[in-house]
Amino acid sequence: MLHRSWFPDRLVGDRVILKRHVSANLAAFMRWYADPEVSRLTRYQDGPMARPEIERFFQARVLGSDSLAMAIHERATDRLLGTCAFSQLDGENGSALFHITIGEKDVWGKGFGTEATRLMVEHAFERLRLHRIGLSVFAFNERAIRSYRHAGFVIEGHAREAIRRDDRWWDEVEMSILDSDWRAQLAAAADASAASAASVAAPRGSADRASGAASGETTNAGGTLTDPATGRPADAPSIGRSR
Numbered sequence: 614m615l616h617r618s619w620f621p622d623r624l625v626g627d628r629v630i631l632k633r634h635v636s637a638n639l640a641a642f643m644r645w646y647a648d649p650e651v652s653r654l655t656r657y658q659d660g661p662m663a664r665p666e667i668e669r670f671f672q673a674r675v676l677g678s679d680s681l682a683m684a685i686h687e688r689a690t691d692r693l694l695g696t697c698a699f700s701q702l703d704g705e706n707g708s709a710l711f712h713i714t715i716g717e718k719d720v721w722g723k724g725f726g727t728e729a730t731r732l733m734v735e736h737a738f739e740r741l742r743l744h745r746i747g748l749s750v751f752a753f754n755e756r757a758i759r760s761y762r763h764a765g766f767v768i769e770g771h772a773r774e775a776i777r778r779d780d781r782w783w784d785e786v787e788m789s790i791l792d793s794d795w796r797a798q799l800a801a802a803a804d805a806s807a808a809s810a811a812s813v814a815a816p817r818g819s820a821d822r823a824s825g826a827a828s829g830e831t832t833n834a835g836g837t838l839t840d841p842a843t844g845r846p847a848d849a850p851s852i853g854r855s856r
């Protein structure tokens with residue numbers, strides 16, 4: 614199991630901030646997991662969790678030491694929106710399972726879940742040095758599947774007709790992201806940014822180029838500004854990096 618020192622105090626994005634859970638968050642869990650719509654999307658069992666079950670889940674899986682659970686807050690207001698976690702952290706095989714619930718339904722579909730997922734994925738690959746993150750999602754949960762795809766997860770299989778909901782059978786969709794997928798995303802984003810910098814830099818006049826040279830920046834044949842120390846584009850992005 615991963616050591617607790619790998620547990621971040623916070624992960625900061627543009628619109629969300631992930632923080633360690635505190636005991637007072639139990640009240641929000643009681644509300645979220647008692648909601649039939651949330652439970653439909655997150656539970657194998659039909660119907661919401663009973664209060665004692667929510668409390669046990671919160672103590673063991675949220676505050677407990679065998680998963681890495683973070684509270685999702687809106688950065689601008691500090692409002693608690695939901696929770697996300699890695700469970701089954703396996704240091705030997707470099708793998709974990711990812712889970713997320715935005716419990717506040719009024720903010721579904723506004724991008725918070727995707728950003729929280731990206732922050733967790735970045736932490737897993739950049740800090741924990743994991744190799745693979747897996748998850749499973751019910752096939753009818755199209756919003757979640759779309760969000761996971763945006764964060765770089767790919768569908769790797771289906772557990773056929775694994776869940777009974779709304780009087781019919783549904784597949785469970787297995788998704789994963791590997792560290793190589795993550796690095797390929799970063800490289801693609803850096804390439805896209807370099808290409809857009811090139812298209813902006815190209816029309817510049819000679820005065821701009823002179824001032825760039827004076828500040829130590831150089832331009833390559835395509836007109837891209839490059840950092841003389843690294844040869845990389847001067848404004849290569851730190852896509853998805855937490856601050």
Ligand SMILES: CC(C)(COP(=O)(O)OP(=O)(O)OC[C@H]1O[C@@H](n2cnc3c(N)ncnc32)[C@H](O)[C@@H]1OP(=O)(O)O)[C@@H](O)C(=O)NCCC(=O)NCCS
Nearest residue numbers: 654714715721722723724725726727750755756757759760
């Ligand atoms: C799944 C979840 C984490 C996604 O987070 P989110 O902040 O709502 O999602 P995002 O806005 O980041 O992304 C959702 C995407 O699906 C789209 N979407 C929104 N509602 C949708 C719907 N009903 N059907 C299909 N797509 C939908 C959004 O437009 C967005 O795609 P786009 O960026 O291409 O426009 C969140 O909705 C949630 O926690 N839901 C309840 C619990 C749950 O389902 N957990 C996952 C269990 S596996």
